[in-house]
Amino acid sequence: MRVAIMGAGIGGLALAQGLRKAGVDVAVFERDPSPQYRKQGYRIHISPVGESSLAAVLPGAILQRVVDTATQPGDLVAGFDSQLNEQFSQVFPVAGPSSVTSVDRYAFRRALMTGLDDVLSFGKSFESYVETSDGVEISFADGTSATADVLVGADGVGSRVRAQLLPALGVIDIGVRCIYGKVPLTPAVRDLTPQPFLRGFCFASDNAGLGLAFAPVVFRTPPEEYGDYLMAVMTGTNAVLGYSDDELYTMGAPSLWDLVAERTADWHPSIRALVAAGDVNAAFPISLRTSLTIEPWPPSRVTLLGDAVHPMTPAAGAGANTALWDAAQLTAALTSAKPLPEALTTYQNAMTTNGQAIVTESLHNAERMFNIKVPVP
Numbered sequence: 001m002r003v004a005i006m007g008a009g010i011g012g013l014a015l016a017q018g019l020r021k022a023g024v025d026v027a028v029f030e031r032d033p034s035p036q037y038r039k040q041g042y043r044i045h046i047s048p049v050g051e052s053s054l055a056a057v058l059p060g061a062i063l064q065r066v067v068d069t070a071t072q073p074g075d076l077v078a079g080f081d082s083q084l085n086e087q088f089s090q091v092f093p094v095a096g097p098s099s100v101t102s103v104d105r106y107a108f109r110r111a112l113m114t115g116l117d118d119v120l121s122f123g124k125s126f127e128s129y130v131e132t133s134d135g136v137e138i139s140f141a142d143g144t145s146a147t148a149d150v151l152v153g154a155d156g157v158g159s160r161v162r163a164q165l166l167p168a169l170g171v172i173d174i175g176v177r178c179i180y181g182k183v184p185l186t187p188a189v190r191d192l193t194p195q196p197f198l199r200g201f202c203f204a205s206d207n208a209g210l211g212l213a214f215a216p217v218v219f220r221t222p223p224e225e226y227g228d229y230l231m232a233v234m235t236g237t238n239a240v241l242g243y244s245d246d247e248l249y250t251m252g253a254p255s256l257w258d259l260v261a262e263r264t265a266d267w268h269p270s271i272r273a274l275v276a277a278g279d280v281n282a283a284f285p286i287s288l289r290t291s292l293t294i295e296p297w298p299p300s301r302v303t304l305l306g307d308a309v310h311p312m313t314p315a316a317g318a319g320a321n322t323a324l325w326d327a328a329q330l331t332a333a334l335t336s337a338k339p340l341p342e343a344l345t346t347y348q349n350a351m352t353t354n355g356q357a358i359v360t361e362s363l364h365n366a367e368r369m370f371n372i373k374v375p376v377p
């Protein structure tokens, strides 16, 4: 069986590793021209579900590389007001040295790419497919094509594979914008950082819809390109941020970071000092989107995983973990002795049930966290 995976994101790479480990012929096609192409760093919390899925699909040496390039585990989730008065906190036991509890997205993807050089093609933007009696013909934007027995859309929230396979599956914009940034953790910055911000995910809010989250990315082994940093993410609606999408998406990194400084000008001095120490070239905007209803569909030679089928807000810290879970389930289905339609029915039923529950939880969390009510069509 030859499996073609569209998208070398977290779920697509995990699936490729799992199938390869089982001896399946696999090819991965990624739209970006290279792994370094986009600003895509941020810290991703890995849950026990994500961790066990990684253990299921990755060969031992690659799992070890993920462990080695993961971030050191934290022990805290806490909320504050804009003057750093604690609103809530929860302390967790510190995970052991072989556990993965959070990763830097770029370093994680690089680790997941290990050993896939001969099957991973960059600069291949999926356009469309045609199912034939004995396979799938895939067309790319550069005019080239490929064939496979099974096509997997792992092409993220804006999935073109989903658009062709399930055109009615709705994805809505929840109206919240994130400005993502980085504060390099130099010795001087460590000294001025409030201690909780070095221990885990901390969310400060003005209680009127504007939030600024911080979380440490302290590597076990850093990537070549950069070192430890504090992830910083400002969240708010366009009205709360005071800028339209046209403005946010064209203003450039330094102006976006100026906006973060401007909107926190009367916040606690330690927060202002961290913003002042931020990397002004690292900022970029993200629009939060979610699916609402995900239902099983009849099996064919084309299926989906991760954000391509159940995009969700980051408010449950579960999108990547669910993509990893999907990858483990799909690996198991495609390497089982079942005929393809039965294997994909099993996968799609389990994946849609699980995905629906997490999408719903994540939307409720987002409504509470961002002080919004999402109008469900």
Ligand SMILES: Cc1cc2nc3c(=O)[nH]c(=O)nc-3n(C[C@H](O)[C@H](O)[C@H](O)COP(=O)(O)OP(=O)(O)OC[C@H]3O[C@@H](n4cnc5c(N)ncnc54)[C@H](O)[C@@H]3O)c2cc1C
Residues within 6 Å of the ligand: 006, 007, 008, 009, 010, 011, 012, 029, 030, 031, 032, 042, 043, 044, 045, 046, 124, 125, 126, 127, 154, 155, 156, 157, 158, 159, 160, 178, 180, 233, 286, 305, 306, 307, 308, 314, 317, 318, 319, 320, 321, 322, 323
């Ligand atoms: C700020 C933020 C914080 C988050 N934090 C967490 C967290 O703590 N924990 C967690 O579990 N999740 C988190 N998430 C969610 C998580 O990042 C996503 O759910 C996860 O990346 C989904 O993985 P995926 O493989 O489905 O898609 P992606 O990782 O988005 O990968 C899709 C890939 O497909 C490629 N692609 C797109 N179109 C095409 C095409 N036409 N042809 C070929 N390739 C294409 C893209 O370039 C990309 O490489 C967070 C998200 C955000 C925005």
